[in-house]
Amino acid sequence: MGSFSIWHWxxxxxxxxxxxxxxxxxxLGSDLGAAVKGFKDGMAQGNTTDAASTPAPQVTADKSATDKTTIDVDAKTKS
Structure with a gap:
């Protein structure tokens, strides 16, 4: 009951x-592979930008006044 043989699989x-x-x-396999590759690339890119991060540019008041559905926040990472 604990293990399955090759025939079961x-x-x-x-x-x-x-x-x-x-x-x-x-x-499905190719989509999953592309998603894993994109995740790994994103993690590698995130690690390099954390080391030499620059402050994000501030959004002007004109843009936020025209788009009332966007909420502008600054994300900060925990140390």
Whole structure:
């Protein structure tokens, strides 16, 4: 009851392929891979910008007066 054999996993894989189809699974795999790559790139970029961060430019009053749905805040990181 504790472990599954290779035959159990092959049956599960066959059912998943029959339900979703190979094209949808291929697209799902490539989308997941692109998301993981983007996340890793973002984390690497975030680490380099934290070390040499520059203050963000301030938003002028004219822009905030025209767009009433935007809330301007300064995000600060914990040390």
């Amino acid at each position: 092959l049956v599960v894989l066959l059912i998943v392929v029959l339900v979703f189809g190979t094209k949808k699974l291929k697209n």
